[in-house]
Amino acid sequence: MEYFFDDWKKALQDLNDSIEKSVDEVRSCKDAIRMLQIDNVNKAHGGNYLRDSERIVLSAPEIVIGNVDKGGYLLPGQPSRIIIRGQGISLEGSGPAGYIVNRAPGIRSYGVDPGPDGRENVVSDISEVISQARGISLNSSGGEGVFTSPPAVGEGLHLHSDSGLFVEAADSAERKKKYIDKRLDNLKKSKDSCKKASGDSKKEFESAIKELTKVLDDSNALSSDIDDLRSSVGVLDDLHDQLETAMKKASNAFYMYSSQLADLAETCRKIKCLEDAKGKIPSSQDFKNKITGAGVWISGEKIGLSAVDGDGNIRENPGSGVRILSNSVSVGACGYDGALLKKGRISLNAMDIDLSTANTKFKDQKKRDSADILAEGNVHVVSKKVKLESVDSELKDGKTTEKALTKDGSLKIRFETTELSATDTEGKAAGIIDMNAKEVEIKSTDVKKDNRSDDKLAAGGTLLITAEKIYAGSRDKNNKTKQLQLSADKTGVFGDTTAEMQQGEAKAVVQLDGGNLSVSGSKTELYGDTTVNGKTDFKADIKAPKATIDNVEAKSSFKSTNISDGIAVPGAPSSAKLSAKLKVEEKKAKEKKAEEKK
Numbered sequence: 001m002e003y004f005f006d007d008w009k010k011a012l013q014d015l016n017d018s019i020e021k022s023v024d025e026v027r028s029c030k031d032a033i034r035m036l037q038i039d040n041v042n043k044a045h046g047g048n049y050l051r052d053s054e055r056i057v058l059s060a061p062e063i064v065i066g067n068v069d070k071g072g073y074l075l076p077g078q079p080s081r082i083i084i085r086g087q088g089i090s091l092e093g094s095g096p097a098g099y100i101v102n103r104a105p106g107i108r109s110y111g112v113d114p115g116p117d118g119r120e121n122v123v124s125d126i127s128e129v130i131s132q133a134r135g136i137s138l139n140s141s142g143g144e145g146v147f148t149s150p151p152a153v154g155e156g157l158h159l160h161s162d163s164g165l166f167v168e169a170a171d172s173a174e175r176k177k178k179y180i181d182k183r184l185d186n187l188k189k190s191k192d193s194c195k196k197a198s199g200d201s202k203k204e205f206e207s208a209i210k211e212l213t214k215v216l217d218d219s220n221a222l223s224s225d226i227d228d229l230r231s232s233v234g235v236l237d238d239l240h241d242q243l244e245t246a247m248k249k250a251s252n253a254f255y256m257y258s259s260q261l262a263d264l265a266e267t268c269r270k271i272k273c274l275e276d277a278k279g280k281i282p283s284s285q286d287f288k289n290k291i292t293g294a295g296v297w298i299s300g301e302k303i304g305l306s307a308v309d310g311d312g313n314i315r316e317n318p319g320s321g322v323r324i325l326s327n328s329v330s331v332g333a334c335g336y337d338g339a340l341l342k343k344g345r346i347s348l349n350a351m352d353i354d355l356s357t358a359n360t361k362f363k364d365q366k367k368r369d370s371a372d373i374l375a376e377g378n379v380h381v382v383s384k385k386v387k388l389e390s391v392d393s394e395l396k397d398g399k400t401t402e403k404a405l406t407k408d409g410s411l412k413i414r415f416e417t418t419e420l421s422a423t424d425t426e427g428k429a430a431g432i433i434d435m436n437a438k439e440v441e442i443k444s445t446d447v448k449k450d451n452r453s454d455d456k457l458a459a460g461g462t463l464l465i466t467a468e469k470i471y472a473g474s475r476d477k478n479n480k481t482k483q484l485q486l487s488a489d490k491t492g493v494f495g496d497t498t499a500e501m502q503q504g505e506a507k508a509v510v511q512l513d514g515g516n517l518s519v520s521g522s523k524t525e526l527y528g529d530t531t532v533n534g535k536t537d538f539k540a541d542i543k544a545p546k547a548t549i550d551n552v553e554a555k556s557s558f559k560s561t562n563i564s565d566g567i568a569v570p571g572a573p574s575s576a577k578l579s580a581k582l583k584v585e586e587k588k589a590k591e592k593k594a595e596e597k598k
Contacts, residue, residue: 003216005209008254011036012205015261016198020268023122030117033258085118119262121270140165162310171292173281180278184271191267198260205253212246219243355379 015029050056064072067080074080093100111127114120135154140161159165172179219239282290307320315321333344357377363370390409393400422431444461445454473481493499499512508521552558 003213005212005250005254008036008250009209012202012254012257012261015258015265019261019265020272023120023269026262026265026269027115030115030258030262034116037255037258083118085114115266117259117262119259120266167296169294169296171294173284173287177278177281180274180281184274184278187267187271187274191264191271194260194264194267198257198264201253201257201260205250205257208246208250208253212243212250215239215242215246 011029011033015026015033018025018029066082067075067078069075091100092098109129110121111123111129112120113122113124113127115122135156135158137158138160139158140163281287305322307315307322309315331346333346334340357375357379358373359376361372361374362368363372388411390406390411392403392406394403420433422429422433424430442463443454444458444463446456446458447453448455473484495512497513501510502508503521509518511518511520
């Protein structure tokens with residue numbers, strides 16, 4: 001014989017067959033079950049069911065809904081759950097002093113479609129969570145058992161955390177895969193639990209239906225003989241009680257079995273979605289090479305980043321600070337079109353500033369106590385003017401003025417190759433390089449490893465100074481060097497056309513020009529053995545204490561006041577100051593070396 005619960009079994013079987021099908025098919029099966037519940041099952045359920053096809057209004061100055069007593073307190077020892085389910089739900093705290101308060105140990109908000117039975121979590125095209133207010137405060141503070149009131153923020157959005165605050169907009173590959181794998185493991189375990197629970201519920205449902213069938217069969221057998229029915233009122237009452245009990249048990253089993261199947265269907269849907277998402281995750285290399293499109297944008301008239309504690313103290317402990325990690329970091333005081341702002345300025349101010357392109361390669365990533373640090377990158381500076389200085393200044397009446405060079409200020413440039421160039425794009429020398437200091441040293445020397453002071457001349461070192469015109473000591477007659485000293489094992493002065501040394505206003509001149517040597521001065525003295533090869537013209541008087549001449553020819557006259565044979569006339573002692581040696585300022589050099597060691 002057919003009974004009404006045959007439709008129950010068919011509806012449950014349809015849902016069971018659609019467990020791993022689309023959301024629409026699962027919901028269609030749920031709708032069929034819900035109609036059966038409305039027609040049959042809900043009638044057998046206990047409790048008070050209030051229903052109106054238009055509107056139900058609860059009106060009072062204070063309304064408490066829950067498993068509470070007349071005082072509004074939760075009844076002790078009893079579970080309590082409130083479900084508000086509808087296509088549109090609105091909570092409104094109206095009026096100038098209106099408010100809505102949500103309090104619970106755990107509060108969660110999901111922008112998902114829960115389905116008609118509240119057992120689904122389907123992300124739709126309009127899934128969103130929106131919060132709007134004049135002032136919004138999100139506060140995470142206090143330890144276990146402690147409640148801290150969030151601060152009043154007035155206008156604006158205030159985010160606070162005593163421990164960690166994370167703002168993230170990033171697609172992932174490895175992390176997403178690990179997260180999905182972990183979720184899948186949990187969901188597959190949950191699927192097994194749901195299968196077992198639905199299997200148990202199915203057995204209970206089948207047992208309840210079997211029991212209900214027996215009661216109905218007995219009822220049919222009893223009602224087949226109207227005379228027996230009239231003479232068995234007691235039996236009929238007993239049968240009614242059995243039928244009511246069996247009906248309630250069957251309806252509860254039907255409701256429980258359908259709920260377990262709904263949970264199993266949602267679990268299967270989540271597994272399928274995650275497996276599809278996992279299959280769409282690109283490989284590690286593809287993920288690195290493709291743009292994800294994820295990003296974080298922060299905009300405001302003023303943006304401040306501070307590594308401070310809750311009292312506003314700047315933290316100086318190790319690990320504190322502001323850190324930026326990225327393949328590309330761009331900081332610009334410019335517009336969206338890339339043009340510099342007229343008053344744009346970037347300021348870096350700290351006790352120590354490190355600008356480094358050194359590449360650190362740790363030998364052990366876990367210990368991180370030893371590494372190779374190699375300078376591998378490049379620093380490119382483009383500017384109309386670049387100024388490096390170490391000068392103490394003073395701010396007074398809103399104006400900054402220089403006071404003095406910073407004591408012990410220094411600039412050190414150390415590279416394997418150093419090039420200073422003022423050339424145009426065609427390679428022509430067009431600019432100026434100016435070096436000005438009280439002491440200027442240009443050298444090619446090895447230095448001591450411990451204090452970087454001069455050690456000795458670099459083997460094979462070369463210093464080349466070349467230009468179309470080179471001036472050493474003076475460019476004009478008003479500013480002249482006090483002393484010019486050249487010292488070397490070998491010294492050479494070469495001039496293709498002319499080489500000349502001049503003292504004073506041409507008081508004494510040595511000139512090499514056109515293959516000729518000219519020596520002029522008010523007085524010329526030669527010391528030491530002197531040999532003159534070639535024809536020699538003397539155009540003035542000659543004096544000599546002694547002359548050995550192979551052949552003497554006097555063209556006009558030959559005079560002598562004293563002609564003696566074998567008697568030498570002693571010469572006058574030389575007044576030349578040949579003892580003027582190269583002056584090495586030994587004292588000054590020693591003082592400088594001692595200062596460098598310090």
